[in-house]
Amino acid sequence: MKVIVMGAGVVGTATAWYLSQAGHEVTVLERNSGAARETSFGNGGQISVSHAEPWANPSAPLKLLKWLGREDAPLLFRLRADPDQWRWGWKFLLECPTKRSMHNMKQLLNLGTYSRASLQQLRQETGIDYDQLSKGILHYYTSKKEFDLALEPARVMRELGCERQVIDPDRVVELEPAMASIKQRLAGATYTSADESGDVHKFTTALADKAQAAGVRFRYGVRIQKLRTEGNALVGVEVASETGMYEVAKADAYVLAAGSFSPLLAKEIGIKLDIYPAKGYSATLPVLDAAKAPSVSLTDDEYKLVFSRFGDRLRIAGTAELNGYGLALNPVRCEAIVRRTLEVFPGMSRPELASYWAGLRPATPGNVPYIGKSKVQGLYLNTGHGTLGWTHGCGSGRALSELISGRRPDVDFQFCGIGDKRADAMWS
Ligand SMILES: Cc1cc2nc3c(=O)[nH]c(=O)nc-3n(C[C@H](O)[C@H](O)[C@H](O)COP(=O)(O)OP(=O)(O)OC[C@H]3O[C@@H](n4cnc5c(N)ncnc54)[C@H](O)[C@@H]3O)c2cc1C
Numbered sequence: 229m230k231v232i233v234m235g236a237g238v239v240g241t242a243t244a245w246y247l248s249q250a251g252h253e254v255t256v257l258e259r260n261s262g263a264a265r266e267t268s269f270g271n272g273g274q275i276s277v278s279h280a281e282p283w284a285n286p287s288a289p290l291k292l293l294k295w296l297g298r299e300d301a302p303l304l305f306r307l308r309a310d311p312d313q314w315r316w317g318w319k320f321l322l323e324c325p326t327k328r329s330m331h332n333m334k335q336l337l338n339l340g341t342y343s344r345a346s347l348q349q350l351r352q353e354t355g356i357d358y359d360q361l362s363k364g365i366l367h368y369y370t371s372k373k374e375f376d377l378a379l380e381p382a383r384v385m386r387e388l389g390c391e392r393q394v395i396d397p398d399r400v401v402e403l404e405p406a407m408a409s410i411k412q413r414l415a416g417a418t419y420t421s422a423d424e425s426g427d428v429h430k431f432t433t434a435l436a437d438k439a440q441a442a443g444v445r446f447r448y449g450v451r452i453q454k455l456r457t458e459g460n461a462l463v464g465v466e467v468a469s470e471t472g473m474y475e476v477a478k479a480d481a482y483v484l485a486a487g488s489f490s491p492l493l494a495k496e497i498g499i500k501l502d503i504y505p506a507k508g509y510s511a512t513l514p515v516l517d518a519a520k521a522p523s524v525s526l527t528d529d530e531y532k533l534v535f536s537r538f539g540d541r542l543r544i545a546g547t548a549e550l551n552g553y554g555l556a557l558n559p560v561r562c563e564a565i566v567r568r569t570l571e572v573f574p575g576m577s578r579p580e581l582a583s584y585w586a587g588l589r590p591a592t593p594g595n596v597p598y599i600g601k602s603k604v605q606g607l608y609l610n611t612g613h614g615t616l617g618w619t620h621g622c623g624s625g626r627a628l629s630e631l632i633s634g635r636r637p638d639v640d641f642q643f644c645g646i647g648d649k650r651a652d653a654m655w656s
Contacts, residue, residue, distance in 0.1 A: 230479040231632065232257060232465060234452055234493070235611075237268040238432045238618055240485035242625030243610050244446075245350075245439045247483075250633045254444045256436075257467060257477060259451040264432035267487050267617065270510045270585035271428050272545030273536030274525050275347060275619050276365050277340035278392045278420035281381040282332045282595035283548070283615070284323035300564040302532035306551035312491075313550060316504040319593035330384060332594040335641055336616060337388050339597075342639035343623025344424065350622055356434045359538035360426035366404060367392075367527040368417040374530050375416040382418050392420045404524040410572050425525035425536040427543075428618045450477075452486070455497050461605040462497070481632055483608045488553070488588040490611040499602055503612045505553050505588035510545035511565045512585070513577035521576040531568050542576065544569050548589065548615075555586050589614050599624050600631055601645025608632060609644055 229252050233244045236258035244254045260266065283303065295301030305317065323332060351360070369375035382392045397414040400407050407414075440446055447470065454466040456476060464476040484490050488505040495501075515521040521542050526535040533546035547561050562584045570579060591614040592598070598609040610628045613620050627637035637643070 229253070229481055229632070231255075231481045231483065232477055232479040233483045233485055234465065235485040235487060236260070236263040236432075236436060236446060236448075237266060237485065237487050238264060238428055238621035239487070239610050239613060239624055240483070241432050241436050241439065242621045243483055243485055243628055244444045244625075245435055245442075246626045246629035247632065248439055248442050248444045250629050252632070254439075255477070255479065256444060256446045257450045257452055257465065258446065258448050261448050262433060263436035263446070264429045267587040267589060268432050269429050270512070270543070270545075270587060271508075271618055272510060272534035273425045273427060273538065273543050273618070274365060274527070274534050275344055275424040275426065276420075276525075276527070276534075276616070277337060277344055277390050277619065278365055278367065278385065278418070278423050279527065279616065279619070280333045280337040280340060280385060280390065282323065282329060282336065284320050284332070284594055285329040285381075286324055286326050287377055288324050289321060299558070299560040302546065303548045304550070306549060308552060310552065313504060313552070316502060316593060317550075319502055323594035328594065332596050333381065333384065334388055335596045337385060337390055338640045339623055340616065340619050341389065342627070342637075342641075343620045344422070346622040346626045350435075354435070354438050356431060356438065358426045358428075358431035358434060360424060361523060361525065361537060362424045363524045364403075364419055364421040365423035365425070365525045365527060366400065366417055366419045367529055368400060368407070369415045369529055370410065370413050371530050372415040378418065378529060390420060391422060392418045395419050404522050404526070406520055406522045406573055406576070409574055423525065427538045452493060455482075455493055455607070457497050457604060460603075462607040481606055481608060483610055483628065484602070485610045487611065488590040490590065490609070494602070497604055499604060501598060501609075501612060502592050503590050504550060506591040506614065507549040507551060507555065507586055507588055508545060509547050509557070509561055509565060510543055510585045510587075511562060511569070511582045513542045513544070513566070513569065513582050515540050515542055516577050517575055520573055522573065528568065528572070533565060533568060535569070542569070548591075553588065555588070557584050557586055590617070591615070596642075597624060598644050599628055599641070600643035603645070
């Protein structure tokens with residue numbers, strides 16, 4: 229079958245890879261001059277099945293109120309005259325009660341476990357190197373209240389098969405000696421040894437090269453303008469081609485994997501996707517003193533920051549700002565990231581050496597992505613991966629390739645369009 233994949237982020241590229249491995253003839257359309265140039269460029273680097281608790285959880289509404297208007301808040305809603313933002317905010321609140329939050333957590337955890345295994349298998353088969361480390365992920369808490377709040381989700385995750393163990397400060401320092409400087413301030417921690425980290429941009433560009441060698445056609449510099457339907461079927465994608473010429477690209481099936489821009493393309497053909505861009509920042513610091521920088525990937529739950537070591541670089545990422553599609557860097561938020569990093573790891577680098585980046589997480593209210601059939605014939609969705617697109621990228625690509633090939637993926641997840649009422653309601 230001929231398949232067009234729209235978008236060459238980690239999700240689109242993984243989808244193209246698995247589709248081509250399944251024997252399909254794949255073309256990828258991407259407006260940038262290479263793969264992974266937007267949200268899949270500079271993220272936090274975590275393959276974190278243990279990060280399955282969605283933003284929308286029972287403690288979120290109060291926290292959001294507390295953070296409103298605070299420039300260095302980990303999650304900041306900047307209210308705009310934007311009906312999409314208000315609708316998304318309302319749906320976010322509906323996902324906060326315990327029952328919904330636990331349901332979403334289970335979805336994310338199942339997809340995460342399947343995806344991490346898919347990534348490990350892909351790595352073995354292809355030999356791709358992306359500064360990966362398999363040293364686990366350590367969540368640490370400097371607030372007793374935050375630590376106590378984390379115990380129940382961690383227990384549920386263990387019940388669901390994610391070995392997120394509660395550990396004490398001595399064990400934290402044993403696992404990651406660079407944490408010694410804040411040992412006295414630790415309220416507690418959890419550790420998931422099976423989780424990993426790595427550079428998503430390195431991975432995606434290397435996978436795109438492998439896919440190209442395997443026959444996938446990557447058309448860079450092609451801007452998708454509109455999806456063209458006839459009746460209830462998708463019959464083509466209207467693009468401005470590499471030379472700027474108008475063209476209609478055609479295939480038997482189409483995959484929408486355009487990250488935060490997916491809802492804009494889908495809306496024109498009557499598909500409402502609850503995806504809103506959640507801007508996040510990262511800082512990358514050169515490691516000047518290796519003994520003072522962590523190599524175990526870390527999550528600072530109180531400040532909502534993640535740390536991943538890529539060779540002689542340390543990537544720190546976090547914060548979320550719901551404020552439309554702008555990518556401007558806010559110096560207050562950037563400085564807050566580096567300040568916290570050097571407070572926890574004094575002497576590992578210097579603030580003036582930081583390079584900053586911002587990206588738009590394609591966030592759904594419950595953080596569960598849309599994967600599967602859309603209501604328009606021939607159009608499949610692989611989008612809305614929010615905070616976990618790197619963790620879920622390989623599994624989502626593999627699962628969608630299975631669905632397009634007529635098979636049920638081996639993961640307990642509510643795929644769109646195959647009879648699950650709740651998933652169907654998400655997009656119809
Ligand atoms: C600060 C930050 C930290 C994060 N940390 C982590 C982490 O530690 N672990 C984790 O799992 N996830 C993390 N994420 C989330 C993860 O980065 C995203 O979920 C993931 O990159 C989304 O991938 P994607 O392929 O869906 O979107 P993208 O990477 O944005 O790809 C979509 C592609 O579609 C293309 N496109 C869009 N519209 C058009 C058009 N009209 N024509 C042609 N091409 C188009 C874009 O150019 C882009 O290349 C983080 C995100 C941020 C912002």
